[in-house]
Amino acid sequence: MPVAVRRVVLFVALAAFVLRPGPVTAQSTTRLATLTIDVWPEFDRLASVLVIYRGQFASDVSLPAQVKIRIPASAGEPSAVASPQPGNETAPVNQWLDLMVAKQVATARSGDWVEVTFASPSRLFTLEFYDKLSTVTFDRRYTLLWPGDLAADAATINVREPFGASGFQATPALPPGVTDEEGLVVHQLTQAGLAAGQSLTLSLSYHREDKRTSVEALQLVTPAPTRQPVSNLVATPASPWPLVVALAVGLVLIVGGVVWYARSQGAEAFRPYEPPAFRHARGRRSVRTSGATRSRPQPGPVVASPAEAGQDLGFCTQCGKPLRPDDVFCSRCGTRVKGR
Secondary structure (H helix, E strand, O other): OOHHHHHHHHHHHHHHHHHOOOOOOHHHHOEEEEEEEEEEEOOOOOOEEEEEEEEEEOOOOOOOEEEEEEEEHHHOOOOEEEEOOOOOOOOOHHHOEEOOOOOOEEEEEEOOEEEEEEEEOOOEEEEEEEEEOOOOOOEEEEEEEEOOOOEEOOEEEEEEOOOOOEEEEEEOOOOOOEEOOOOOEEEEEEEOOEOOOOOEEEEEEEEOOOOOOHHHHHOOOOOOOOOOOOOOOOOOOOOOHHHHHHHHHHHHHHHHHHHHHHHHHHHHHOOOOOOOOHHHHHHHHHHHOOOOOOOOOOOOOOOOOOOOOOOOOOEOOOOOOEOOOOOOEOOOOOOEOOOO
16 A cells, blocks of 8 residues: 555544544533523622523433533622422422432532532422622623523523613624513523524613612512422431520529518518607697697606506507506607506
8 A cells, every 4th residue: 555545544543543532521411401591680689690501301201310510710609500399390399309408419610610419309400599799889780591401492581670670782683572471571582592602692781860779779589480398308307505605694584583572571570660650649739739739748756556566557549558546648659558
């Protein structure tokens, strides 16, 4: 074989070896039947855009399906990754299994992206993240790039204008918006299938001077569709310390109340006897003896008989003090003894 021919054959063989298709990975065979991308600027966080990826795997995809989706590095970690249990696809989104809470999601920084990896137990999944939005001026601009990590037979883009926005524009152009049940204008764009590796770029611009989020301005009850983990997750046991502290405070209050009551009762038990004020007796005496001398008489010494000595004769009608036979006035309160 001539040297030239051998060189051509060698070159073709080398090119075939280099360009041969590599082994098909699980990620390349994972295909979505539908992909929905929701973009909600300034919805429930200031200077942020809430982005939600909702996917439904094709019927021929084996479960659990391994998924790797890239989100912008400016968004940091995803805020939620959820999927319903198999056979429970009709449950509300806020009752799906939150894979972030269940610690079944792995993230890794790769250049300008954060790779989010998880295994979806069902054919449905949702992934949410908050991307940064510059609000230095009233003229806002934001660009979202879908990197094409998954192939999709059909794709839909939903954009919700923030409350109070004006001059809203998008590239690619969006159909005219309609007002949804929460009072926000929604634009929906449907595209044909996306191949694996086929990127999709959405650019938004608008003018807005309102410093509130749409949730604050419209007083919406549910700020975002995925916020609660499913109820069958194991709950973290509550700390017993608040109950212990409450019981200790209650015990201290009870003991303090008992001690205060005992001391107050003891103080009343030892209160000395206080006879009626002398002014009351003097007032009554002055009424009774208005024609008599105002000064208190000083009785002279009376010599008692031996039989009467040391004996008491009745009691004072005013203060109850025992009287002696020679008492004309009570020695305690000064009341005149009746009949003397």
